[in-house]
Amino acid sequence: DVKVTQSSRYLVKRTGEKVFLECVQDMDHENMFWYRQDPGLGLRLIYFSYDVKMKEKGDIPEGYSVSREKKERFSLILESASTNQTSMYLCASNIKGESYEQYFGPGTRLTVT
């Protein structure tokens, strides 16, 4: 049973703070993804990674960076949080190859005040 976990369910930060969101998967998946989910906009891809130390920009990378030092862990970093980054953040992972199914974490509801 695939398990994707995220470090926090709820997080409240102040404008300008540096924020770290952590995601861990236990299925040895090569690919990992960070999305943000906003009402009426669906899930938008921020960054993704196909391998350790590898990262690719998604559709909305501005204001974010990522780190993947170990295969099972993918971190999303907000260098200087802003109120427009208040959102639900979802991590996902999948295996490299023909199966594209992505397994999602429970999400982190981030509020920036």
Add this chain to the structure above:
Amino acid sequence: GENVEQHPSTLSVQEGDSAVIKCTYSDSASNYFPWYKQELGKRPQLIIDIRSNVGEKKDQRIAVTLNKTAKHFSLHITETQPEDSAVYFCAAISWGKLQFGAGTQVVVTP
């Protein structure tokens, strides 16, 4: 890049009736089209998917159809039940990345 449009944004159906959600995509090279269901407060989960080499796929009360020529695909839920109430997302793959639609809030009323 890929652009996926999803309609309607909300759908209210009577229990036992059918529900249909439609999506269009722009990248003719897309070859994989999943549907995810997200119940309130939970993570999205894959419920059905279809690849471009088939036109229809069915799994119990849910089915997906694909029209490659018109670049649209649809989710059909028959005999809806209260547990079908959720947000449903369609998606299309492009360059290894999933592009999601905006989502459809389905409410099944008794």
